[in-house]
Amino acid sequence: MTGFFHETAFYGSDDGFLAHAVPFVEAGLRAAEPTVVACGEQNAGLLRGALGSGTGVMYLPGADQYARPSEAIANYRALFAEHTVSGARQMRVVGDVPHPGTGAPWDWWARYEAAVNLAYAEFPVWGLCPYDTRTTPADVLADVVRTHPNIATAPGEHEVNPGYREGPAASRQVPDVLEQSAPLIEMVDPSAGAVREAVGTAIETISLSEDDAHDVVYAASEIVTNGLTHGVAPVRFRLWADEARVVVAVTDHGPGPSDPLVGLMPTTETLSAGLGLWILHRTCDYVSMGRDADGFTVRASVGSQS
Known part of the structure; x- marks a missing residue:
């Protein structure tokens, strides 16, 4: 693949998360692709339990990787550049982007989800952004649809997202x-x-x-x-x-x-x-x-x- 393949998936249970994430990670490992998991403690724990130890997955603490959008972009770009220089032809990342359902303000993360389509475009990366429908507000889910060119409509089914809209995410000015x-x-x-x-x-x-x-x-x-x-x-x-x-x-x-x-x-x-x-x-x-x-x-x- 060429460039950044930005995909989202929605799930409503722990098993639903694993149904999307486990095959995604396992396929990367089978292809010897650098594979990163940057999830919150719960989802990282689910994946560790499902995949076992010594798999070669690079786990990044989600709270650290997604402390601020600008830091997430800088850290990911440095990581992608390092692996690209080392000869990686494709990389995979599954990450939990913060939102109000996890206690984080959304506006700058909505901007992040739109901006990374450009910020990571030079790297051969498949990024999966799963969102839990049990905790993610409806307006956030609408922004997620607008900012992801691709969507996993079901585990293993990867489609062009008809709801994607190129350009920056709509800004909502929410007074403190x-x-x-x-x-x-x-x-x-x-x-x-x-x-x-x-x-x-x-x-x-x-x-x-x-x-x-x-x-x-x-x-x-x-x-x-x-x-x-x-x-x-x-x-x-x-x-x-x-x-x-x-x-x-x-x-x-x-x-x-x-x-x-x-x-x-x-x-x-x-x-x-x-x-x-x-x-x-x-x-x-x-x-x-x-x-x-x-x-x-x-x-x-x-x-x-x-």
């Missing part, structure tokens, strides 16, 4: 729970320096680590700079916080970036917003980007849920 209160800071068309000073003062009493505090100030400054440089005025900056977490949001009236990979992969184009947004995606605990009735908003959160 902290946004139910009035913002601690609200500024219109501020300079990046003014934002850094205001944010630094506002978070002095919040229980953040030194790294998290630095990440908040950087995120606020970078998002405002992108809005002022690439967006359409007015650019509105807001900040909310509780005892251990900070949320910043910047809204402008432009269309937002056209690159579906922006923030998820680094860029060498110094005049684009890609590099700064990529750093945000590597350091913040959550980043969402999209349009709603108020305009185009970039939202980032840092810190632990109280």
